Amino acid sequence: MKRNLGPAYVAPQALWITVFFAAPLLIIVAYSFLQKGLYGGVEPVFSIQAWVDMANPTLLKVTLKTLWVSLAATIVIILLALPCGYSIARSKNQALRLFLVIVPFWTNFLVRIYAWISILGNEGFVNQALRFLGFRAEGFQFLYNQGAVVFVLVYMYLPYAILPLFSTIDKFDFTLLEAARDLGATRMQSYTKVMIPNIKGGVITAVLFTFIPIFGAYAVPLLIGGKDSYMLGNVIADQLTKTRNWPLASAISMSMTLLTAIAVFLFAFKKPKEQQTVKDIDPLSQPNGKTIEFLHRSPEQGKKKPSGKGAA
Amino acid sequence: MNKILRAVKSALFIMVFIIPGLFLTGCTKKEEASNKLYIFNWTYYTPDSVIEKFEKEYGIDVVYDSFASNEEMFAKLKAGGANYDLCFPSGDYVSIMIKEGMLAKIDKSALKNFGNIDPGVLAKSDFDPGNEYSVPYYMGAAGVAVNKTKVSSYDRSWSIFCKKDLAGKMIMLDDMREVLGDALKYLGYSVNSASEAEINAARDLIDKEWKPNLLKFDAEAFAKNFAAGEVWVAQGYAESIYAEMDPSRWNEVDFFIPVEGGPSYIDSMVILKDSKNSKAALSFIDFIHRPEIYAEFCDAFGFPATANVPARSLKKGPQYYSAESLEPCELKKDVGADLEKYNAAWQQIKIGK
Structure with a gap:
């Protein structure tokens, strides 16, 4: 009889996750329920003060602002990454294009932030070029505001969205697009009604890969942001290093972890159901499928637009 | 192919055995x-x-x-x-x-x-x-650096941060004891004040008069920003400011400790x-x-x-x-549990109510 060696195979990873993920997380949880030390650290006294401090309107304000910035950046990223992933998937030299997406990772991210500072600064390349073209000598204030933070965050996390989107789009059967066109969809409709539902899994992964790290962003708002760009990541860092309130820093971190974990679970439970409905639709064998029904209805709709070319 | 494998193997060997070995001998030497x-x-x-x-x-x-x-x-x-x-x-x-x-x-x-x-x-x-x-x-003490080529008339006082015509061209340290200390001194209080009313007065001064004119609070890149012409007035440490600038441009800088003094x-x-x-x-x-x-x-x-x-x-x-300009400054002391009051004020400045 063959013995089930599954647990043995899993053991190294289980150990890894316990030691380097679960244990630190538990330590953070524990710290959030201890009394803060006067000079940093914690006193071994049980206290829920940190969680009481959390119910603070200023913290709520930062949380909302952080959510807003993360959402804005994530939306822009997905809108940019979709066509990008699509063009890589359809390209003949995929390897080269993927390589180009990965190249920025070779440079440390702080160096890349400073690169943007020297590009967008008042004496930076862009302003110098504009001055050369005769725009106002004062220069434009590109940096140190919320827009700059979103812009650089988009730049930083774009590859994390392109890669998963590429890999799902690559697996997508492009003949479906032709079939959609044959059945009367405009070019745009063939993308939005056939391709997007089919690559939903990739979109969800891309959203998770970008939204979560952006939600905890620290260096970009610190270096690119202005006086009002304080995000949750900065609050945590300040509580640890400047105001010496480790329990509060732990409590905020834990809440952020919980919030993102809940979001991931919601996505994960929703995912299989939707993928099934989309995957099962085969335009040839299931003429009564949802997509096809729509396509049958659509010729007139499609004709209203003079040409689908521009939409692509 | 074999060559590649061999190269990978020898690289792994070096990583696993030789490099840690070097560290180990390094350690023992240190103790000796x-x-x-x-x-x-x-x-x-x-x-x-x-x-x-x-x-x-x-x-x-x-x-x-x-x-x-x-x-x-x-x-x-x-x-x-x-x-x-x-x-x-x-x-x-x-x-x-x-x-x-x-x-x-x-x-x-x-x-x-x-x-x-x-x-x-x-x-x-x-x-x-x-x-x-x-x-x-x-x-020593943090002071104020002014770019003389851009700013011509100003008082050597913390009131420079109230100047609306310099809005967006000034920067202060992201350091609550320093900035609140400056405001406390400007209002005539101690930089180590334990009074909530005084700290809150300093907070309101910064929030309403200074912050609207600031580009940001920054303790990391203030000197770089100043040297790059991004800001014309910077509160910070002289040694950082001058280190970022070419000595040929040092005559553009007026560095001073404001007359009211600050935390030293x-x-x-x-x-x-x-x-x-x-x-x-x-x-x-x-x-x-x-x-x-x-x-x-x-x-x-x-x-x-x-x-x-x-x-x-x-x-x-x-x-x-000069050593004399430090006279009006007051030594920054550990304020112990009163730090909470500074925290609260600083949070409100940085986040808003």
């Missing part, structure tokens, strides 16, 4: 050597030339590790395992480290040059009365309790306060020789501000 002095100091705060002279004269190897903030230094020492001999905390942290029993007493009779230290500075260092545990290294600091040399080489540490402290060595240190950074009297006449280079 007793004539090493481990210094834990602010990033680039003692010139290399001074350290080299000390090494040559005493035959001691100096290992210089650096930190960027008192908090970072304190956290690392508290975590243990770091075998430093000599450390350079600011006054407030000297008192904290004394309270926490982290420091060894200093045998002042072994310090031939202790008499060179400015009595005024010694009197001010009441974080360690009688200097049992600490010897002052340098007294005394960085001190302390010997850690677990030091294995306190004799060498003591020699280093004495070495620093030799007039010619102290002058060399100050010249390297454009500092006034604040802590050492005879060094003042030996200094050759220019200095960014």
Whole structure:
């Protein structure tokens, strides 16, 4: 009889996750329920003060602002990454294009932030070029505001969205697009009604890969942001290093972890159901499928637009 | 293909066996050597030339590790395992480290040059009365740097941050004790105020009068921003500002300590309790306060020789501000549990109500 060696195979990873993920997380949880030390650290006294401090309107304000910035950046990223992933998937030299997406990772991210500072600064390349073209000598204030933070965050996390989107789009059967066109969809409709539902899994992964790290962003708002760009990541860092309130820093971190974990679970439970409905639709064998029904209805709709070319 | 495999194998072999081996021998060597002095100091705060002279004269190897903030230094020492001999905390942290029993007493009779230290500075260092545990290294303060080519009329006062015509062209440190301390001084209070009303008045001044004119609060890149012309007025440390600028442009800068004064600091040399080489540490402290060595240190950074009297006449280079302009400043002290009040005020400034 063959013995089930599954647990043995899993053991190294289980150990890894316990030691380097679960244990630190538990330590953070524990710290959030201890009394803060006067000079940093914690006193071994049980206290829920940190969680009481959390119910603070200023913290709520930062949380909302952080959510807003993360959402804005994530939306822009997905809108940019979709066509990008699509063009890589359809390209003949995929390897080269993927390589180009990965190249920025070779440079440390702080160096890349400073690169943007020297590009967008008042004496930076862009302003110098504009001055050369005769725009106002004062220069434009590109940096140190919320827009700059979103812009650089988009730049930083774009590859994390392109890669998963590429890999799902690559697996997508492009003949479906032709079939959609044959059945009367405009070019745009063939993308939005056939391709997007089919690559939903990739979109969800891309959203998770970008939204979560952006939600905890620290260096970009610190270096690119202005006086009002304080995000949750900065609050945590300040509580640890400047105001010496480790329990509060732990409590905020834990809440952020919980919030993102809940979001991931919601996505994960929703995912299989939707993928099934989309995957099962085969335009040839299931003429009564949802997509096809729509396509049958659509010729007139499609004709209203003079040409689908521009939409692509 | 085989060649590639072989190359990968040998690379792995080197990674797994040889490199850790090097580290191991490194460690054992460290423990053997007793004539090493481990210094834990602010990033680039003692010139290399001074350290080299000390090494040559005493035959001691100096290992210089650096930190960027008192908090970072304190956290690392508290975590243990770091075998430093000599450390350079600011006054407030000297008192904290004394309270926490982290420091060894200093045998002042072994310090031939202790008499060179400015009595005024010694009197001010009441974080360690009688200097049992600490010897002052340098007294200084953050000030204001103004780009004279862009700003022509201004008062040498904190009121410069109220100037609406400079909105978006000014920057202050992301440091609550410094900025709140400046506002407290401007309003005529103590930089170590424990009064909630005073701290809140300072908070409202910053929030309503100063912050609208600021580009941002930044303790990391303020000097870079100033040097790049991004801002024309920067509150910060002179040595950082000048280090970022080419000496040919130094005449564009007016650096001053505002007339109202602000929080000043005394960085001190302390010997850690677990030091294995306190004799060498003591020699280093004495070495620093030799007039010619102290002058060399100050010249390297454009500092006034604040802590050492005879060094003042030996200094050759220019200095960014005078020792006298520090007169109205007040030493920043550890405020203990009152720090909460500063926290609350600072959070409100940075986040808004």
